[in-house]
Amino acid sequence: MPGSSEEEERARFEALVAEAAAVSVDGWDFSWLDGRATEQRPSWGYARAMADRLGRAQAALDIQTGGGEVLASAPKLPPVTVATESWPPNIARATALLHPRGAVVVADADEPPLPFGDAAFDLVVSRHPVTTWWAEIARVLKPGGTYFSQQVGPASVFELVEYFLGPRPPEARGARDPQRARADAEAAGLDVVDLRPETLRTEFFDIGAVVYFLRKVIWMVPGFTVEQYRPQLAALHHLIKTEGPFVAHTTRFLIEARKPQQP
Numbered sequence: 001m002p003g004s005s006e007e008e009e010r011a012r013f014e015a016l017v018a019e020a021a022a023v024s025v026d027g028w029d030f031s032w033l034d035g036r037a038t039e040q041r042p043s044w045g046y047a048r049a050m051a052d053r054l055g056r057a058q059a060a061l062d063i064q065t066g067g068g069e070v071l072a073s074a075p076k077l078p079p080v081t082v083a084t085e086s087w088p089p090n091i092a093r094a095t096a097l098l099h100p101r102g103a104v105v106v107a108d109a110d111e112p113p114l115p116f117g118d119a120a121f122d123l124v125v126s127r128h129p130v131t132t133w134w135a136e137i138a139r140v141l142k143p144g145g146t147y148f149s150q151q152v153g154p155a156s157v158f159e160l161v162e163y164f165l166g167p168r169p170p171e172a173r174g175a176r177d178p179q180r181a182r183a184d185a186e187a188a189g190l191d192v193v194d195l196r197p198e199t200l201r202t203e204f205f206d207i208g209a210v211v212y213f214l215r216k217v218i219w220m221v222p223g224f225t226v227e228q229y230r231p232q233l234a235a236l237h238h239l240i241k242t243e244g245p246f247v248a249h250t251t252r253f254l255i256e257a258r259k260p261q262q263p
Contacts, residue, residue: 013207013237020211021226026089027067030216036209040200042252046150047073050125053148054078057123061140064110064129068094068103071125077101078123082116084108112136121145128152130219132181134188141259147190152176153197153251157220160210160248164221164232178253190257197253203245207237210246 023032051074054060058078062071065083067090081103085091088107095105108115114136122145124137129151137147155173162168178197185192204210211233214224226233240246 009238009241013234016206016208016237017211017226017230017233020208021215023212025212025216027069027093028090029067029069032212033209036206037202037204037213039202039250042150042198042200042254044150044196044254046070046127046254050127050148051075053123053125053146054081057121059121059142060123060125061114061116061121063114063124063126063137065094065098065105066090066127068097068105070127071103072097072101077103080121082106082121084110084114086110114140116140119143119145123148125149126151132184134184134190138188138190138259141190143259143262145259147185147255147257147259149255151178151181151253151255153178153199153253156251157202157248160204160213160246161220163236163246164214164224164229176251178255181253181255185255185257190259192255192257194254194256197251200250200252202248202250204240204248205245206240207233210236 047070050070054074055076059080060078060082062083065071065085068083071083083094083098083103084106085094086107086109091105091107098105106115110130112133112135114133118139119142120140122142124141124145124147126132126149129149132149132151141147154176158168158173178195182192182195204213211226214221218224236246
């Protein structure tokens with residue numbers, strides 16, 4: 001029938017979008033995207049390196065733990081392990097995951113001050129923090145303690161961001177510069193012992209993956225809803241169908257900083 005393929009494609013678009021709009025985006029587990037999107041992984045293997053440091057620590061803090069999945073992946077946790085999180089669904093998820101491991105989850109607004117005393121931890125970790133409060137990290141670290149973090153770098157996945165929002169101003173593109181992180185860490189009195197940036201290929205194979213990603217990573221397109229961006233989503237669905245996966249580039253950097261021993 002004439003027009004039937006167009007109607008079928010429209011129905012497929014609606015089904016993909018509806019499925020991605022209905023699925024839970026709680027926690028920091030992206031397994032729903034298996035087979036629908038891929039992201040190249042940084043060469044340093046953050047979870048493995050974090051686990052190695054946790055295995056040698058006595059008291060550790062995981063800032064902005066999300067659903068606790070990354071921290072829970074470590075085979076051994078220190079005798080004192082604390083995680084902070086601000087989003088209520090993630091707090092519940094992280095509590096269920098980490099309490100059986102002996103770790104405490106603290107509800108925290110992700111703003112200074114951290115709800116801990118001075119020199120409370122010999123290790124502070126954080127994967128993809130929204131903001132890094134360097135002065136607070138320095139305060140809660142013991143002398144000789146370490147901050148170890150994988151962070152989102154500048155203009156990450158901006159091909160997708162700018163598809164929906166248009167060209168971003170220079171200050172948005174330049175935010176999260178690893179060299180600025182170095183300067184801020186040093187200004188807080190920490191010694192940066194490792195700083196490694198990488199640019200990584202990301203591919204979205206269907207429009208459902210795009211919807212899920214933007215619902216989960218809420219700062220990419222702030223206020224994203226399917227209803228508001230339906231025309232752009234429909235056009236992107238057609239682009240993926242005719243030209244193949246939508247390709248973007250993720251930026252990440254690893255930073256490790258130490259608090260000097262007291263003289």
